[in-house]
Amino acid sequence: MEGRRVRGGPCRPQGARRTRLCSPRPRRGEGSSRGESPLPSLEGSDRAFAPPGRCVRVREAATRCPSPSLRRPAPGTQVLDGGGLSALPWRGPRRTPRSARRRRRMLACTPFTVVSYFFMWYPPPFVSGRVAWYLTFYCLFQALTTLFQVPYSALTMFLSTDQKERDSATAYRMTMEVLGTLIGAALQGQIVASAHFSHHCTVNPPVNTTDTWHDTPSFPDPSDPLSHQAKVYMIAAGVIGGVYLLGIVILFLGVKEKDDPYALNSDRAIPFCKGLGLTMKHGPYVKLTASFLLISTAVQLEQSNFVLFCTHAADLRNHFQYLVVTILVSAAVSIPFWQKFLQRFGKKCAACGISWMIPFAVMLVTIPNLILAYLVAFVSGLSIAASLLLPWSMLPDVVDNFRLQNPHGKGHETIFYSSYVFFTKMSAGIGLGISAAGLDFTGYKPGMCRQSNDVILTLKILIGVVPAILILVGLFILLFYPITEESRKETKLALEVLRRSHQSTENLDDHKEDTSV
Structure with a gap:
């Protein structure tokens, strides 16, 4: 032989x-x-x-x-x-993983997002249909933003399989988002500052009015698209659109996503309706979503009414811009602190930091003071940072838990993230709806220097009482959240075993197909 x-x-x-x-x-x-x-x-x-x-x-x-x-x-x-x-x-892989599909989707929708954002600030030449014009482009902008946000947030699951690396990526992402909000507000505020006239309030009321103050605002007519006010707003929109394009270029060229490491090539993607039903029945996800739906609504109420409260109830109208900057800077700086805190003490323990704003907000409502207002702004930034970081840091743990219970399905990450984005936008809508309905019911009049006592009382309730109740109820629901640090470690080990078994199964299938018997 x-x-x-x-x-x-x-x-x-x-x-x-x-x-x-x-x-x-x-x-x-x-x-x-x-x-x-x-x-x-x-x-x-x-x-x-x-x-x-x-x-x-x-x-x-x-x-x-x-x-x-x-x-x-x-x-x-x-x-x-x-x-x-x-x-x-002699043979490569059977198929090329579609590892860039999420980045391609974000890249495809970004130009349309920029165009819709620009036309939100462009005054059309006609006057009668301007409401429909702005409503159309605003809804289009929100839809495209959601189309971008879903794959962008789900991208965290495809950067790494290590839980600590994903938590670090989430903390970095939320820090950059807060800094981006701060930079965008500063850019647009500086550009459009020349288009605003000072809002004077005099102490000489007319004879037939019961208010002690009234305003004498002087606004230019925005009907002319070539007016100075329209031009500066379009310039600001163009600058923000350029920031959009710069961000998507950095993301597309600098981020490399990986294919699902736990799924077999033979596994089929879960249909959306079936996957949505499975996610809505998943206990950890339901508790997490219900908890942070209430907490996000409370934070939205705090953010949307803080400026009105400082202007009309606390008589701090000359300081509200600095207070807003204090909130954003405090939130951006404290996110790394919360990341270290949750790594050392656990994510459920870090959720207690969301409640820090409650006593300070109640103190500001009862004792309006300038120094206390800045202290409340700083502590509110800490709580807002925790409320931004924790749900996006806990959601990958929920996805891993679901993966362990459903090992032969893939494509469920986007379903989890898309439904959570939906609930996040729902909380923002609920918060704005509660604020608008309460202020309109008590007789709030935009542009007035001094509001009625009913409006001031409503602002105090929206700043202090309602957010406190929502946060406490949300934290109470979070107590029943079943994923702890010990269970996270067990899930990590089980997924490692699952990943190794899937890799060996894929290798065996490849060898069977490539072998001539």
């Missing part, structure tokens, strides 16, 4: 390290007279030849005999020790 070369060349195993070869039972007449196997041991020989069409299995790695047309090894051949065998990478 050693003196005769079998047609088809040697059969070279891939990835083999042991010197023991497994082969099928020899055919009649193919062995030696002493009953030797047609595949002799590598000990004492430098080559092993297989019968025509036979294959060699070495350490669970199946191989096939190369075609006679393969005269030389392919590039990248690895030479193994012991027998001088080489591993021929």
Whole structure:
């Protein structure tokens, strides 16, 4: 057998390290007279030849005999020790993973988002249909923003399989979002500052009014698209649109997403309706969503009414811009602190920081003071940072828990993130609806320097009482959130086992397809 070369060349195993070869039972007449196997041991020989069409299995790695047309090894051949065998990478992966599909979607919708944002600030030449004009482009902008936000937020799950790395990426993302909000507000505020006239309030009321103050505002007519006010707003919109484009270029070129490491190639994506039903029945996700729906509504109420409260109830209208900057800076600076805190003490323990704003807001409502207002702004920034970071940091843990319970499905990450984005926007709508309904019911009049006592009382309730109740109820629901630090570690180990088993299954399937028996 050693003196005769079998047609088809040697059969070279891939990835083999042991010197023991497994082969099928020899055919009649193919062995030696002493009953030797047609595949002799590598000990004492430098080559092993297989019968025509036979294959060699070495350490669970199946191989096939190369075609006679393969005269030389392919590039990248690895030479193994012991027998001088080489591993021929005769075939690549069965399919190319669509690892950039989320970035492509974000890149595709960004130009339309920029155009819709610009036309939100462009005054059309007609006057009668301006409400429909602005409503159309505002709804289009919100829809495109949601289309961008869903793959952008779900991208965290495809950056790494390590929980600590994903938490760090989430903290970095939320820090950049708060800083981006601060930079965008500063840019637009500086550009459009020249278009605003000072809002004067005099102490000489008319004879037939009961208010002690009234305003004498002077606003330019915005009907002319070429007016100075319209021009500066369009310039500001163009600058913000340029920031949009710069951000998406950095994301598309600098971020590399990975395909689902836990899913088999044979697994099918979960249909949206079925996946939505499964997510709504998943206990940890329901508790997390219900809790932060209430907490986000409370934060939205605090943010949307803080300026009105400082202007009309606390008589701090000359300081509200600095108070808003204090909130944003405090939130941006404190996110790394919360990241270290939740790594050391756990995510459920870090959620208690959201309640820090409650006592200070109640103090500001009862004792309006400038120093206390800045203290409330600083502490509110801390609580807002915790409320922004924690849900996006806890959501990957929920997705991992769902993956462990449903190992043969894929594509559910986007369903989780899209539904959570929906609930986030719902909380913003609920907060704005409560504020608008309460102020309109008590007789709030925009542009007035002094509002009625009912409006002031409503602002105090919207700043102090309602957010406190919503935050406390949300934290109470979060107590029943079942994922703890211990369960996170167990889930991590179980997913590692699942990932290794899937990789071995994929390798076995590839070997079965590539082997000629």
